[in-house]
Amino acid sequence: MDLNFDRQPDRRDVPGEKWGRYADRDILPLWVADMDFTAPSPVLEALRNRIDHGVFGYTDAWPSLISAVTDGIERDHGWRVESDWLVWLPGVVTGLNLACRAVGGPGDGVFTATPIYPPFLFAPDNNERRLVSCALEERAGRWHWNREATAAAIDERTRLFMLCNPHNPVGRAFDREELSWIAALAEERDLVICSDEIHCGLVLDADRPHIPIAALDERTARRTITLMAPSKTWNIPSLYCAFAIIPDPALRSRFRRAMRGIVPHVNVLGMVAAEAAYRDGGPWREALLDYLRGNRTRVLEAIAAMPGLRTTSPEATYLAWIDCREAALDDPAAFFEAAGVGLSDGKGFGLAGFVRLNFGCPRSTLDEALARMSRALATRG
C-alpha cells in the first residue's frame, strides 16, 4: 500500500478546483477541503477492476457495499446501523438541502451556529426555510457552544438543528456532554437534528473519539438524520458517494419523498470506491492521521510565531481556523493570496477576519506555504 504522504502529485495535470484556481500563478492552494494525496491503493484497485468490466448499467447499493459501510461505522465509531436506515445520496450537501426540505414547511426556521461550512448557510433559503443562527465562541483556545444564545435563537417556528460534527471550520470533535446538551435541547423544542458527520474519520486527538449524536440513545436517534461519506477521510470527494442514516421510518420516508424526481442514483464508481474504503482503508487512514498530526503541529508552531495571528488546535479535520483580526489586515485572504498562499476566506463561513488553512498536503508544500505567510507578515509595509 502506498503510504508515502510526502509525495506531491502534480495536480495541475488534471482539471480540478483546488489547483485549477491558480493554474498559471505561483500560489500554493490550501483552500478547498480535499487533500493532495492519492487515494488508498485498495480503492484504486477496486476502481480499476470495475472499469475493466466495461459495463456501467444502473446500479443500486449491493449487500457487500452495505455491510462494508455498516461494519465500518461500527468498527470505527461503535454505532450499529441497520441497513434499512441508509439512504444513498450523491453528496452530503444534497443531504443538507434535503433535510431542510423534508422538515417543517415554508418559512420555518433552521438553526445552525456560525462560523460554519458555507452550504449550511444557503440550504435553508434554497428550500424556502429561514436561517436562524448564533455564534460559537472561543474561550481559552477552544471553540464552544454559546448555550444561552443558542437557546434564545431557536424560536417557536424552528424545526431543524443543523449540526456539523466534527466541525468545519473550527475543528472541534464535540464531546458526549455537549452532544447530550444538543439532544436535550432538540427534545425540549421538538427539533429534528441533521448531523453532518462527513469528517468523522478524521479525528486527530486519540483520546477524543468521534461520537455520532444519533448513537447517544434511541430517542435522539429517532429525531436525527446523520450524513456521512467516505469522501473526506479517503480523499475521494469527486466520486460523489454519500449516505444519510435515518433510523425513524416516518422521517426516512419524508426524506425520501423530498428526493423524488430530483436526486439521481449514486455513481457506481463512487459506490465501488466506498466499499473498498470502508472495508480495506483502515491502515491507510491510520497512517494518514499520523501524518496529519505532524502537519497540525507544524501549523500550530508556525502560526504561534506569526505576529497578529492566532489559532486553536483542531481536534479533527485537516483544517486550521486562523484568527487574523489582530494583524489588522484589510482582507486577510487577499493578503496571503498576494503572498503566494491560497486560503479560504472566513467571510464565506460567516466570520470575517479569519482564514481557513487546509493542511492535507505534503509537508514540503505546507512548510513552503507557512514560510510565505510568515515572510509576508514580517515584511509588510
Ligand SMILES: Cc1ncc(COP(=O)(O)O)c(C=O)c1O
Ligand atoms: C462539513 C462538510 N459537509 C459537506 C461537505 C461536502 O460534501 P459533498 O461534497 O459530499 O456534498 C464538506 C466539504 O468540504 C464539508 O466540509
